[in-house]
Amino acid sequence: MTPAARLSAAIEVLDEVLAGTAADRALAAWGRSRRFAGAKDRAAIADLVYDALRCRRTLARLGGGETGRGLIVGLSGGQEALFHGAAHGPAPLTGAERAARLAPAGGTLPERLDFPDWMEAPLTRALGAELEPVMEALRHRAPLDLRVNLARATPEAACAALAEDGVRATPLPAEPAALRVAEGARALRRAAAYLDGRVEIQDLSSQRVARFAGALPGQTVLDYCAGGGGKTLALGMHMQGRGRLIAHDIAPARMKDLMPRATRAGLSVETIAPEGPGGGRGPALGCDLVLADAPCSGTGAWRRNPDAKWRLTQADLTALTRLQDRVLDAAARHVRPGGVLVFATCSLLVEENDDRVAAFLQRNREFAGGDTLRLTPLDGGDGFFAARLARRPAPPAG
Known part of the structure; x- marks a missing residue:
């Protein structure tokens, strides 16, 4: 594919995303229907789509509108040579699109730093003086x-x-x-x-969360929201392959790659059946350590999933905090007396982090708060939060 044809493809995919389709699904669907596109073409188109979404408001202003074409016009800097209408390239620039290049920069912080207006208050609460540099960092690609x-x-x-x-x-x-x-x-x-x-x-911050959890050789350790198993394998490494390592996810299909990865890494991992968001199925496991990397808004990982910031709503955030409470309570029942529960999210928001820990401690008096870990992209990786919650030892017999 020519560079111009790649722009046309990115415009098509972005229109699907702006209509409500998740970016990864829109890209996958485009690839399935365009078998002629090679791996390099698909990768280049994905880069264009994600770069456009990271700076959606800025590029819409520079490109003349919040459409797939507007975002790509803004992203390409209005390079006339690429907009020629021939050989599957996008149509020539209009006068309005040329004029948009001269439009003044957005005045509000969300306009300038490319995030939804309603997020300014919760992000300010969470980041304070670091709001602007963190949001600027989230406008750029994440490292590998x-x-x-x-x-x-x-x-x-x-x-x-x-x-x-x-x-x-x-x-x-x-x-x-x-x-x-x-x-x-x-x-x-x-x-x-x-x-x-x-x-x-594995992202640097994710590795730091796994180390913060404090898994030790010989322990029984449960990764309660294991997903693809990145942290599961990191916990197993810290355990030096000794002890009992268990993985759980409410959607077992997310763990489909875990066992092959564990085999390659030389680790033995057990899995348990999904318990549902309220937990309570099966016996408590009596673990020394339970890591609950809970579903969240993903605000700390907006560099990797930029369409998530445009899809998130206040109702979504409220629903997520309720789900996080249920996950914490379900995971906590597997912690033995004297053991540790580590709660983690890749969110920057207080509502999903400190507030959830405080609410958990109010509901679960047998636990006490401990150290916390707070990371933003300014620390070199994704934004992450983790808190260590210790279950009080059982009282002496008699």
């Missing part, structure tokens, strides 16, 4: 981070192995097992170090 499986390789050895397959990565000081890919990201999934489990894709 890897976690070295320290049971299989050192960071230095992993970097050398990746380099042999065209992937240049460097260690990150913030986390002993973390690498950041500097070049060759598209070659990663073919690299031997990835295929044999020496490295896994």
